[in-house]
Amino acid sequence: MNPQQRTSAKRMADTQRQRLEAREEAILIAATRLFGESGVDGARMAEIAKRAAVAEGTVYLYYKTKHDLLEAVVDRFWRELTTGARQAITPSETVSTQLRELATYHLRSLIDDFKIVDITSRARQWHSKPSRELPQIREYVRVFDDIMQRGIQSGELEASTPIWQIRDVFYGTLEHSARTLVIRNQPIDMGVIDNLLDLFDQYRVVSLNDTDEQGSKRAVLQALEKIEQQVARW
Amino acid sequence: MNPQQRTSAKRMADTQRQRLEAREEAILIAATRLFGESGVDGARMAEIAKRAAVAEGTVYLYYKTKHDLLEAVVDRFWRELTTGARQAITPSETVSTQLRELATYHLRSLIDDFKIVDITSRARQWHSKPSRELPQIREYVRVFDDIMQRGIQSGELEASTPIWQIRDVFYGTLEHSARTLVIRNQPIDMGVIDNLLDLFDQYRVVSLNDTDEQGSKRAVLQALEKIEQQVARW
Amino acid sequence: MNPQQRTSAKRMADTQRQRLEAREEAILIAATRLFGESGVDGARMAEIAKRAAVAEGTVYLYYKTKHDLLEAVVDRFWRELTTGARQAITPSETVSTQLRELATYHLRSLIDDFKIVDITSRARQWHSKPSRELPQIREYVRVFDDIMQRGIQSGELEASTPIWQIRDVFYGTLEHSARTLVIRNQPIDMGVIDNLLDLFDQYRVVSLNDTDEQGSKRAVLQALEKIEQQVARW
Amino acid sequence: MNPQQRTSAKRMADTQRQRLEAREEAILIAATRLFGESGVDGARMAEIAKRAAVAEGTVYLYYKTKHDLLEAVVDRFWRELTTGARQAITPSETVSTQLRELATYHLRSLIDDFKIVDITSRARQWHSKPSRELPQIREYVRVFDDIMQRGIQSGELEASTPIWQIRDVFYGTLEHSARTLVIRNQPIDMGVIDNLLDLFDQYRVVSLNDTDEQGSKRAVLQALEKIEQQVARW
DNA sequence: GATGAATGAGAGTTCATTCAT
DNA sequence: CATGAATGAACTCTCATTCAT
Secondary structure (H helix, E strand, O other), rough: OOOHHHHHHHHHHHHHHHHHHHHHHHHHHHHHHHHHHHHHOOOHHHHHHHHOOOOOOHHHOOOOOHHHHHHHHHHHHHHHHHOOOOOOOOOOOOOOHHHHHHHHHHHHHHHHHHHHHHHHHHOOOOOOOOOOHHHHHHHHHHHHHHHHHHHOOOOOOOOOOOOHHHHHHHHHHHHHHHHHHHHHHOOOOOOHHHHHHHHHHHHHHOOOOOOHHHHHHHHHHHHHHHHHHHHOOO | OOOHHHHHHHHHHHHHHHHHHHHHHHHHHHHHHHHHHOOOOHHHHHHHHHOOOOOHHHHHHOOHHHHHHHHHHHHHHHHHHHHHHHHOOOOOOOOOHHHHHHHHHHHHHHHEEEEEEEEHHHOOOOOOOOOOOEEEEEEHHHHHHHHHHHHOOOOOOOOOOOOOHHOOOOOOOOHHHHHHHHHHOOOOOOHHHHEEEEEEHHHEOOOOOOOOOOHHHHHHHHHHHHHHHHHOOO | OOOHHHHHHHHHHHHHHHHHHHHHHHHHHHHHHHHHHHHHOOHHHHHHHHHHHOOOOHHHHHHHHHHHHHHHHHHHHHHHHHHHHHHOOOOOOOHHHHEEEHHHHHHHOOOOOOOHHHHHHHOOOOOOHHHHHHHHHHHHHHHHHHHHHHHHHHOOEEEOOOOOHHHHHHHHHHHHHHHHHOOOOOOOOHHHHHHHHHHHHHHHOOOOOOOOHHHHHHHHHHHHHHHHHHHHHH | OOOHHHHHHHHHHHHHHHHHHHHHHHHHHHHHHHHHHHHHHHHOOHHHHHHOOOOOHHHHHHHOOOOHHHHHHHHHHHHHHHHHHHHHHOOOOOOHHHHHHHHHHHHHHHHHHHHHHHHHHHHHHOOOOOOOOHHHHHHHHHHHHHHHHHHHHOEEEEEOOHHHHHHHHHHHHHHHHHHHHHHHOOOOOHHHHHHHHHHHHHHEOOOOOOOOOHHHHHHHHHHHHHHHHHHOOO
């Protein structure tokens, strides 16, 4: 076999592999959509195959069972969410800004695909087996943790900030808000994020040196004004 | 027909009705448990009937379809949650205390039956129909809204408090925390509630007249101390 | 409830049970036929149900899986074969006569349903599990053993007769003959049985007192004649 | 084209053909084993291909369908059995010895591969078609017939010996014994063969000239002794 | 009203066979 | 010739729902 042929063969192998990956992707996308639309049990394998433009049996070449497919769908979703989140934040910015970026990205993603959250909990439990934590989700919440820890290290946040409790507030609020918005068929509302971030201000260390000097001063003044008012009632 | 007979007939009718209600209750309880254990699709009507100690066909005398049964289960759950919540709070107490009572009750209930939340979202959607808001849940969140509004009216809370946004924070955080605790098989953690309520302090109007005077003073002093520290860095 | 009603209810219960047994019987018969016609794997549950005039799901009320049904078919076949065999033989007759009766019955049964033998070996092995002896067949071969043992006890057969080896000859020959006859689509041939029983004559004790005196004498004379011929060649 | 090239081409063609035959052989062997292990329907073409170290599609280059492969397997088995049987017997020996040789060979082969018998009957019937006699088996039983006919021609056996009925006894007994031994997981038992051949003694012509003179005399004496005993009971 | 046997549409999955490479 | 990914018909089994008793 001469180099020419080898190259040709190699290119064909690449084409082949690309075709396989494209098919796998198509199946995954079709499954994600249909799971979202009809729920896991409501989605029929035949319909997934049809949407992915493959035969029914082909799906089983890539995923041994429906449950395997479900796990792949969930895995892919959270993996892509993690990738997207890391791209959405600007590490050089303040914690506040990064959290706003993350919150915006998260809320927008959930509104687009909020059913995946229900599906995720379906994937955690299959046939009465005990629930278990999914590693992809652990990876995803780490995006939040990283922002917070960088904030503590840079002195932007108080060292005593209870990260993992705030994390529940952060994700819990966004999920709940997303669900509310979707159910009411309302557009994304940044007010939710503003409000959420305001709550976190108390953990912020006010500093003249940070880039948000004006904000810090304003916060101090607001706090003083509030105290004045309250003391006035004494 | 003499009075004696009528009374007898009436008593029998009452007994009869009670039997019917007892049966309906048994079916509902059995369904709630099994839906929680196996999921809605995983739960078989035959098993529900068996646990309720009735025949399979009997279930259909009370609920026309499995979906009807599901709706009844969800309805009952949130109705009882509402009743329980109203009993759990003490309207004469401060907002803070009431929220703590509600949060504790809510978290405990979710940990016991957190799967009902997933089931609820399953009930919202049946056969690709669009999601819709369930009236029982509207009723339940009103418990929170009422506490907040009473707080505003009593001057305990600032009038500008964005109730419905805080509501998302409140329920969202508790739901998320409950899920985390259940998945990790951990016991209930009051720290979650402490942290959550701390976040809401900023909406609190400090007053010498309320029953939590000491707390108010302490809050003011803490705030001042914090400001001092930060000003010291200038 | 008065006796009249109880009787009525009891009779209804009996009717009900009879209907159930009739259905079970119908399914078993349909399965036996179709297994015979198409083989175990070739037979579709839908077709069995159709022939038994029940719905597909009904079959599964009586037999949990296709394998269960197969076992029931095999069990029934050998059970009925045993019953029929015991009825076919006349214990008061000579061993020779009883064996002839049994052989005739066996050969006739096998020709009618000889495929059940193949099916039986299919039932012995399911999904690569090791073969095992079926108790019903053990019971069936006991019919032969009993005849032989009674023959030994009555002095009709020599005590040293190797029963279990002859048993293999007896059943093996009949099975093989049945298969040959069926494959060639030939009618039952009693010559097979005559020849088989002749082979067993050597185990017979000749007695003046038994009912087959003439036969005994003839056997002796035949043996002597044969010896004469052979000695004549010396 | 010069001779050199032709030779080379021819040698390559031979190598090529050998490769093809080796492949065909490998497929056949793999199929035989798997059919034996899992049954015809239980054996998957993919597994056969895997064991034969060829691709799935390759099998279909040699055998158009699974049924074709089955027929080839059965054909090969009986052909090789016939070859082996003819090699196992010593035509110059007495009928008795030759039958012992054949019986031993047959029993041993069946114990090794007794499932092929079931498979054979599966091959006879495909999709409800009527059974038919396989020519390879006809060829195989001819080994027995030949021994017997040579025995008659040499005067060793009585001319009236009903060969085809004895044949059923011979093969039927051995098959049945083999199955019994395999099911009970017992080793080969020569007693089965001894007993079987004893039965055939009655067809033997006693001769002073054959190599088994002592045995003949003994047989006559035994027969006389037996007659004496029986006559003594008169 | 209560029962539970019966129903049958429909699900997930398998695998002999095909065919583009 | 050889490959193995792709096919899709056909299978067994499930279970919400019905209905005769």
